[in-house]
Amino acid sequence: MTAPVAPPRTGFGSTLAGEWRKFRALSTTWVVLAVVVVLTLGVSALIVLFGGGDDATRVQAGGEYEVIFFGAGLGVWAFAFLSAHFVAVEFRTGLGERTFVVTPRRTRVLLAKAVVVAGVGLVGGCALSLANVALTQGVLAVGGHPTLDPTDPGLLRAVLLYIGLSAAVQGTIAALVAVAVRNAFGALIVTIMLTALPVTVAQFLGEAYAQLVPRWVPGAVAESLAGVSEPGSPGHLPLGSALLGLALWFAVAGAVSLHRLHHRDIR
Numbered sequence: 001m002t003a004p005v006a007p008p009r010t011g012f013g014s015t016l017a018g019e020w021r022k023f024r025a026l027s028t029t030w031v032v033l034a035v036v037v038v039l040t041l042g043v044s045a046l047i048v049l050f051g052g053g054d055d056a057t058r059v060q061a062g063g064e065y066e067v068i069f070f071g072a073g074l075g076v077w078a079f080a081f082l083s084a085h086f087v088a089v090e091f092r093t094g095l096g097e098r099t100f101v102v103t104p105r106r107t108r109v110l111l112a113k114a115v116v117v118a119g120v121g122l123v124g125g126c127a128l129s130l131a132n133v134a135l136t137q138g139v140l141a142v143g144g145h146p147t148l149d150p151t152d153p154g155l156l157r158a159v160l161l162y163i164g165l166s167a168a169v170q171g172t173i174a175a176l177v178a179v180a181v182r183n184a185f186g187a188l189i190v191t192i193m194l195t196a197l198p199v200t201v202a203q204f205l206g207e208a209y210a211q212l213v214p215r216w217v218p219g220a221v222a223e224s225l226a227g228v229s230e231p232g233s234p235g236h237l238p239l240g241s242a243l244l245g246l247a248l249w250f251a252v253a254g255a256v257s258l259h260r261l262h263h264r265d266i267r
Helices: 012-025 027-050 053-061 072-093 095-102 108-141 154-182 184-204 206-212 216-226 238-262
Strands: none
Touching: 012 027, 012 108, 012 238, 027 108, 053 184, 072 108, 072 184, 108 154, 108 184, 108 238, 154 184, 154 216, 154 238, 184 206, 184 216
């Protein structure tokens, strides 16, 4: 007598493992991650090498950390595209049909995808940030220029959090938006606009708007959490408010994506 076949495991751990395998299996994953590395490290190296060590030293002397984050923005948006593609490919290829047969609870699948994206963004971003510090400060040291103080607690917070947190925040939002628009480029544009548009129009909408709205966009929230934004500036939030802002962005994007999942066919 043949023993009954056990049903597939569909707990959150199994779902998370499956989404991680999908992420690693995508051919675009490694290409885009390579682009992220080149943009983040390459741009910083070029600016420090050819932009002049004196300029970088003056910036650092003012207590600013921009020198180690020159290429961070481009790398973050490249990762946001990868995150959106990771989700959008489910709908473009029909892979999601099999995904939701194995795991009917769509909330679980969406949460697993978000955890994968946020985890890769945080860990990978932290590693890139540390490499950026070694690269930029090494170049400055070789040129005989002063370097950042490694014992500065503000520097440590920025290095450990800024690139990784920015990638995790923008990547997760892009992934959630991709559920709604079902197109990686469309999701990337929407995600960029969520940060860029409110800041761009601030100069036309009066002082009250400029002092209130831009500091709540996703990019500003990540900068505040990482300690990069200047306290008292239009882009700064206290830690508690920044955490609230992050939770609100994830909640809104998650609610929109879940509504789309529950009220629309996988195609």
